[in-house]
Amino acid sequence: GAVVSQHPSRVICKSGTSVKIECRSLDFQATTMFWYRQFPKQSLMLMATSNEGSKATYEQGVEKDKFLINHASLTLSTLTVTSAHPEDSSFYICSAPGALGANQPQHFGDGTRLSIL
Amino acid sequence: AQKVTQAQTEISVVEKEDVTLDCVYETRDTTYYLFWYKQPPSGELVFLIRRNSFDEQNEISGRYSWNFQKSTSSFNFTITASQVVDSAVYFCALSQRNTGNQFYFGTGTSLTVIP
Numbered sequence: 001g002a003v004v005s006q007h008p009s010r011v012i013c014k015s016g017t018s019v020k021i022e023c024r025s026l027d028f029q030a031t032t033m034f035w036y037r038q039f040p041k042q043s044l045m046l047m048a049t050s051n052e053g054s055k056a057t058y059e060q061g062v063e064k065d066k067f068l069i070n071h072a073s074l075t076l077s078t079l080t081v082t083s084a085h086p087e088d089s090s091f092y093i094c095s096a097p098g099a100l101g102a103n104q105p106q107h108f109g110d111g112t113r114l115s116i117l
Numbered sequence: 118a119q120k121v122t123q124a125q126t127e128i129s130v131v132e133k134e135d136v137t138l139d140c141v142y143e144t145r146d147t148t149y150y151l152f153w154y155k156q157p158p159s160g161e162l163v164f165l166i167r168r169n170s171f172d173e174q175n176e177i178s179g180r181y182s183w184n185f186q187k188s189t190s191s192f193n194f195t196i197t198a199s200q201v202v203d204s205a206v207y208f209c210a211l212s213q214r215n216t217g218n219q220f221y222f223g224t225g226t227s228l229t230v231i232p
Contacts (some may be wrong), residue, residue, distance in 0.1 A: 032217075032218055034218070034219070034220070041227070042224070042225075043147050043208065043222045043223065043224045043225050044162075044208070044222045046219070046220070049219070052182060090158060093160075093162065095162075095220075097180075097218040099215070100217065100218065101218065103150045103154060103167065103169060103212070104218060105151075105164045106162075106164075106218070106220055107152075107162065107164070108162035109161075110161040111160040111161060113160070
């Protein structure tokens with residue numbers, strides 16, 4: 001079945017560091033990918049929709065300059081947390097639909113646990 | 118507006134008991150899809166089931182069953198004879214034809230199965 005690979009699985013770094021997270025669709029093309037953030041014991045909150053070949057669409061309240069998204073190919077989207085601070089510590093998850101359409105289940109990466117010291 | 122409500126934040130059951138996880142949704146779209154995902158402690162999200170708004174037939178898959186009722190806008194999930202490996206957070210999600218692949222997640226229900 002469709003698989004989404006997310007890397008790295010865990011990052012621990014100092015405040016002020018920029019962190020890049022990769023999300024790859026391994027056996028299918030994804031013109032759209034989604035980035036979520038999940039705080040402990042909370043639900044997944046959609047941060048942005050990554051669109052191949054065009055600008056990402058950010059949800060209200062998400063800083064575009066803080067969370068840079070690049071979707072340069074049909075199989076890769078990256079999320080860069082720029083100048084990360086402790087409040088950015090969270091679990092970040094990407095997803096991609098196996099095909100376009102509301103009836104398609106999302107295929108999720110295994111998530112990246114980001115800890116900023 | 119679209120919304121998914123999982124009123125049960127945490128549930129604990131003893132192994133072999135049956136447990137039902139509730140999900141209530143709101144949408145104005147006549148064509149929509151409902152999903153359940155499982156998130157074990159390791160964090161990955163595992164797809165369990167999809168249901169479309171035109172199909173109210175209940176479904177059973179092994180120890181899992183789902184009860185979809187449009188009249189009450191509910192899509193409940195029952196685990197029969199629960200096992201310790203069922204311990205996880207379970208999310209109900211909604212997508213709508215007019216918003217494409219975008220998912221709306223409920224707040225999740227944390228299930229603990231006690232041996």
